[in-house]
Amino acid sequence: MKSDGVRASKARTGEWAARWADFKYTLYLLRRNPLVLVGSLLALVFIILSLTANYFVDPSLARPTGYPEFGGNYPFQRSYVWSKGHFINWGPGVKLWDGPEFFYLGTDGWGRDLLKMIILALPVDMENAVIITLLGALFGTLLGTLAGYAGGIIDEGILRVTDIFFAFPGLVLALVFAAMFGRTIPTLRLAIVLVWWPPYVRLMRGQILSEKEKSYVEAVRALGAGYPKNFSVIQECHNVISNKIVALGAGRLKFLMNSFLLLSQRVVNGVLDHLVLLGMHLRILFRHIFPNSIYPTLVQATLDFGGSILTFSALMFLGFSPSPSLPELGNLAADGYSHVFDAPWLIVFPGLVMLIIALAFNLVGDGLRDILDPKLRR
Amino acid sequence: MIFVLCGVSLVVFYLARGFPSGIDPVTPYIHQRMTAEQIEEVRRIHGFDQPIYVQFFYWLRDALRGDFGITGAWANSRPAMDVFLSAFPLTIQLSSAAIILTVAIGIPLGIISAIKNNKLPDHISRIIALTGYSTPSYWFGFILQLVFFYYFLLWGLPHFPSSGASGMEAAVPWVTGMPVLDGLLAGNLEYALDALAHLILPAFSLAFISLGFLARIVRASMLEVLRQDYITLARSKGLKERVVIYRHAMKNALIPAVTLTGIFFAMLLGGAMITEQVFNWPGVGRLSLRAVFQGDSNFLLVYTLALAVIVVVANLIVDIAYVFLDPRIKY
Numbered sequence: 001m002k003s004d005g006v007r008a009s010k011a012r013t014g015e016w017a018a019r020w021a022d023f024k025y026t027l028y029l030l031r032r033n034p035l036v037l038v039g040s041l042l043a044l045v046f047i048i049l050s051l052t053a054n055y056f057v058d059p060s061l062a063r064p065t066g067y068p069e070f071g072g073n074y075p076f077q078r079s080y081v082w083s084k085g086h087f088i089n090w091g092p093g094v095k096l097w098d099g100p101e102f103f104y105l106g107t108d109g110w111g112r113d114l115l116k117m118i119i120l121a122l123p124v125d126m127e128n129a130v131i132i133t134l135l136g137a138l139f140g141t142l143l144g145t146l147a148g149y150a151g152g153i154i155d156e157g158i159l160r161v162t163d164i165f166f167a168f169p170g171l172v173l174a175l176v177f178a179a180m181f182g183r184t185i186p187t188l189r190l191a192i193v194l195v196w197w198p199p200y201v202r203l204m205r206g207q208i209l210s211e212k213e214k215s216y217v218e219a220v221r222a223l224g225a226g227y228p229k230n231f232s233v234i235q236e237c238h239n240v241i242s243n244k245i246v247a248l249g250a251g252r253l254k255f256l257m258n259s260f261l262l263l264s265q266r267v268v269n270g271v272l273d274h275l276v277l278l279g280m281h282l283r284i285l286f287r288h289i290f291p292n293s294i295y296p297t298l299v300q301a302t303l304d305f306g307g308s309i310l311t312f313s314a315l316m317f318l319g320f321s322p323s324p325s326l327p328e329l330g331n332l333a334a335d336g337y338s339h340v341f342d343a344p345w346l347i348v349f350p351g352l353v354m355l356i357i358a359l360a361f362n363l364v365g366d367g368l369r370d371i372l373d374p375k376l377r378r
Numbered sequence: 379m380i381f382v383l384c385g386v387s388l389v390v391f392y393l394a395r396g397f398p399s400g401i402d403p404v405t406p407y408i409h410q411r412m413t414a415e416q417i418e419e420v421r422r423i424h425g426f427d428q429p430i431y432v433q434f435f436y437w438l439r440d441a442l443r444g445d446f447g448i449t450g451a452w453a454n455s456r457p458a459m460d461v462f463l464s465a466f467p468l469t470i471q472l473s474s475a476a477i478i479l480t481v482a483i484g485i486p487l488g489i490i491s492a493i494k495n496n497k498l499p500d501h502i503s504r505i506i507a508l509t510g511y512s513t514p515s516y517w518f519g520f521i522l523q524l525v526f527f528y529y530f531l532l533w534g535l536p537h538f539p540s541s542g543a544s545g546m547e548a549a550v551p552w553v554t555g556m557p558v559l560d561g562l563l564a565g566n567l568e569y570a571l572d573a574l575a576h577l578i579l580p581a582f583s584l585a586f587i588s589l590g591f592l593a594r595i596v597r598a599s600m601l602e603v604l605r606q607d608y609i610t611l612a613r614s615k616g617l618k619e620r621v622v623i624y625r626h627a628m629k630n631a632l633i634p635a636v637t638l639t640g641i642f643f644a645m646l647l648g649g650a651m652i653t654e655q656v657f658n659w660p661g662v663g664r665l666s667l668r669a670v671f672q673g674d675s676n677f678l679l680v681y682t683l684a685l686a687v688i689v690v691v692a693n694l695i696v697d698i699a700y701v702f703l704d705p706r707i708k709y
């Protein structure tokens with residue numbers, strides 16, 4: 001027994017060593033690709049910044065304050081550039097305002113510092129992106145796994161439903177949903193999740209389909225994966241149930257009751273057996289097939305992360321913003337919509353930040369795809 | 379396909395009509411001076427007081443005859459289908475121009491990226507492609523407007539128009555509804571060129587997103603193809619690298635890109651909504667936004683359903699074309 005344990009632990013350390021070596025090789029590949037490195041650093045910076053944004057900037061600054069004589073609006077912080085006989089409003093950070101503060105990116109229509117609003121917007125956007133990506137990927141992956149593993153009519157049904165959702169141009173369905181359920185942030189998130197899950201179904205289904213035919217799945221099935229080590233446990237359960245049922249029926253309406261009880265005993269035992277079978281399937285699925293087919297989904301989720309921020313902000317821009325003063329990158333940019341030509345920084349900088357976030361995550365995802373793809377790896 | 383279309387219409391209809399919190403379907407049929415009783419009467423006449431599944435079958439019956447109800451006062455209460463059809467060619471013109479730009483830039487970008495794998499051109503093309511699909515499209519539209527319209531105007535350079543589909547009065551007969559084509563058909567070159575100038579900025583802003591997507595796909599499939607044995611054979615025959623790539627590899631590498639045309643079309647038609655809003659392009663996307671904010675579910679239903687039908691049909695055509703493109707596949 002002891003030698004068994006030692007051997008197992010040795011095998012385990014060997015396995016971990018192999019994993020560690022694999023991980024180191026991944027890191028090496030990562031280092032060799034500078035763009036991915038830059039992308040991951042940027043992504044990391046944005047994640048940290050969004051987690052600590054409220055320590056940098058007082059969140060109460062987002063509340064719109066302003067002079068009533070401007071209709072609640074503060075005049076923009078402007079700087080003037082002389083160009084070919086015209087004044088154009090450009091050049092943030094130039095101090096023309098004699099207030100106590102220096103605005104690096106100028107101010108917005110509410111008199112708020114644009115840089116601070118962008119920092120405050122980061123947690124909102126990151127939260128949206130995480131929730132949308134997680135929900136979409138989770139839902140799509142589960143459906144895809146089910147479709148791929150179960151096959152048959154379940155597969156067919158899930159695929160047809162997915163086809164229906166694939167037929168809509170993404171933003172259009174989200175638009176209809178948002179129009180119907182009002183303009184709150186959870187509704188908008190749900191609206192995007194509604195169009196976010198179908199690609200994951202196809203991706204996961206394809207992976208599971210190709211993976212479940214491989215010989216290692218057959219091998220673990222032959223080895224009895226998911227079955228109890230010895231059947232005495234199950235037998236014990238069966239016996240206990242039988243005894244209980246016999247004890248219940250003893251001495252009363254013997255014949256009728258007993259036949260009914262026997263029937264129910266068989267049903268209960270049958271359910272038990274099916275549970276064991278389900279346990280086997282679930283174990284094979286989640287212990288063996290799932291880990292081998294999850295990588296493309298992870299890559300897709302990373303690639304979609306930036307996309308979800310963009311789509312959310314697009315909805316904001318199209319007029320589904322819950323409140324015009326909400327610090328959210330798309331909302332800030334949409335706020336500058338009516339001032340494109342006289343206050344371009346209102347739209348340029350929030351958009352630029354969005355672009356950088358999305359680009360960072362896309363670089364990571366794109367690099368991950370190359371690194372994790374076994375065909376491109378070696 | 380029929381099943382998908384049925385499912386699509388069911389989903390759209392339930393989304394647009396099935397929820398009391400949403401848009402009231404009676405909105406296009408009433409005006410402000412109607413009394414509550416009159417509104418109820420209108421509601422009863424149009425069957426909006428019936429259960430939702432009954433409404434669905436009425437709507438489906440009318441829709442199959444091409445009758446989608448009328449739009450509200452915002453579009454002069456014309457039939458929703460007419461409003462859609464009069465603006466749709468403009469959206470088609472925009473999307474087709476964007477597709478042409480996407481293909482013309484995206485495919486070479488992907489091929490260069492694959493040939494010079496992990497070298498400087500690959501990195502540059504990767505940055506362009508990834509920037510493409512990391513860009514908020516409305517933001518990019520604004521930047522284009524700002525630079526090529528506003529600043530070029532200020533600097534006295536030749537500039538592009540910032541909004542609309544054509545700046546001149548329609549001096550040409552309405553044939554296809556697309557200003558560029560109509561101008562060419564009528565022989566009015568000035569009009570066509572003006573329409574083309576209006577088209578360039580929106581089309582580029584729309585194409586910029588899908589361009590990177592296409593480039594990445596072409597790159598991946600090109601890398602896949604370049605590892606095949608027949609490419610090694612072609613090289614070992616002593617063929618020039620150019621011939622190997624353009625005659626032998628490209629044909630097979632482009633097949634996956636072609637199969638994604640349906641998805642591209644969906645992306646572009648959906649994305650056109652934003653571009654149209656930014657550039658004041660009088661297409662269906664902008665109308666649909668107006669419909670949303672005017673509480674007009676009739677037009678919204680036409681719009682959503684029509685786009686879904688187009689995407690489904692495009693996918694079908696791609697599936698059929700696939701057989702001709704790839705002799706290995708037989709049905």
